[in-house]
Amino acid sequence: MKQRRHYSSHRLSRDAERVSWLARGLSDSGSRTEDAWWENELALQIGKMLDNNQEEALNQALDRLQETHARAYDELADLIEAGVEGNMQNGPDGPRQTLLLALPILAWSRYSIPARSLPASLLTALRVQLKAHVLADDCRLALADFLYSPDQMPRGFVETRRFALQMENAALSDEDLSIPVTGLPETGHYISDLRYVLASVSVPIGHPMLRWQEVDGSRETALGQWQAQAGPGIQAILPGCNIQLLLPDAFFSAWRRADQEARGYALAATVSYLQAVLDLPASALRVVAAPYYEHRLVEWRISFGRQSDDTVLHGIVWPLLGIEDEGTDVTGEIDAILRQAGVGQILILDQQRLTPEYCDDCGAPLFPNAEGESVHTEMPELENDMPPVHLH
């Protein structure tokens, strides 16, 4: 689950009570037959709450279960996500199953990474490649004609369901959806970031939706083909960017996996970026990684500088995601990526317990120097083509 607000209210609304009771019932159920009953009741209740804009009640139920009943929390979170991204529709030729998909793209650039409308020619090409390599036979498809930054993605269960419904209606007639660009939030500028194409697939009930649900398909082949066939077209609308296409998948699952992949990608991208703008080999760089705690470990912060001086030039936050905790081997992963990238000196300050600090002026996170103090990044003046880097 994405991070959610916490509510202090003691009493749940009646609908929040019902949905938590059903989730507890499902998690304690003794048979698949009993499961099916609870799941059906939950799906109906969740669908009703999504239709009635009860975002807060759904979050209240999740918050309550997270504190009191971890298994029921997982069941409820799964079923809410399923209710948001999937649906049954009555098409002219019978009932159909739909699923909202996200097609994630990792990107880094020494210039800016666009979030923009997708040209008709690219939509046509993506449609052909998705149907050929990622989706099952006989599906109908809608693509949203916009390349989203994470800040611009639909937020919250209710808003995402509303978006999914529009996409489902377009998918029913195998047509793309035009996204009004006005009203979309501004995109932050980062050296390394994610972009998403959003799609909806619709198949007759009981049919496979994805290529790897067919006997001769696999996720690995689908990913390889997708990268090879769709990569060049997407690269063409992201000039000056290095990109890596991830496997398209159901909306929430693709989003979560992309968030995970983005951390390691940003590390390697930052090494490449600094090599390019400072005209230095990676062996001249020093990277410091330290764990940051708020009661418990919440994130690692990783700073980049030259071995020749103590200035921290750039930093990356590596948040812990999902069920990750102090037992997760984050340092092994960070160390392996930096070694692979050829970084000259890697300092892992795993004995430190730093507290997340931010700049009072600009709100930017502070990053660890080699002595384990949190300091502001200071990037030297470079050419005009830099993404904006905040300096005081």
Ligand SMILES: [Zn+2]
């Ligand atoms: Zn600042």
